[in-house]
Amino acid sequence: MPLKDMYEPCGQCGFEYGRVDTEAWGTSSARRLMCPVCGWTAYEEIVWESNQPHLIKRNEAKGFGAFRLIPPGGYCGYNAFHEQPSPEVLQNLRDLIVNNGWKGYISLWDESEGKAFLLLGSPLDKFAVIDRR
C-alpha cells in the first residue's frame, strides 16, 4: 500500500498524518482513522459493488487528546482520549514517564484555543509531531 494511503488529514486539528487502519472482509471494508495529536477518531464502513466503493456508515468522534506510552523493552500503539481525562488518569500516565522510564507523550485538546498541545514527553517519530509552529 502506498504510504500516502496510510495517512489522512485529521478532521479536528488538521494534522496531516492521521493514522489509518484498514480491514476487509468479504465485499466490505472498513477504515479506522485516528489523529495522534488531538485524539480525533473516525470509522468508515464501505461495501464494494462492481468495484465501486459505497460508504454505508461513518462515525466521527471528537478527540480530547492522545497519548502513546511505551514500556521499557515493550511496544504500545497510539491511544485517544475520548473524553476529558481526569487528573488521576493524567497523574498515572505521567508517573509512567517520569518515574518508571516509559517513553512516549501525552497531548491534550485545548477547547478555547482549538488545538492540541503537548503536555508531557515527546513524539516518537516524524509522523507524530505535535506542534508544527
Ligand SMILES: [Zn+2]
Ligand atoms: Zn487531530
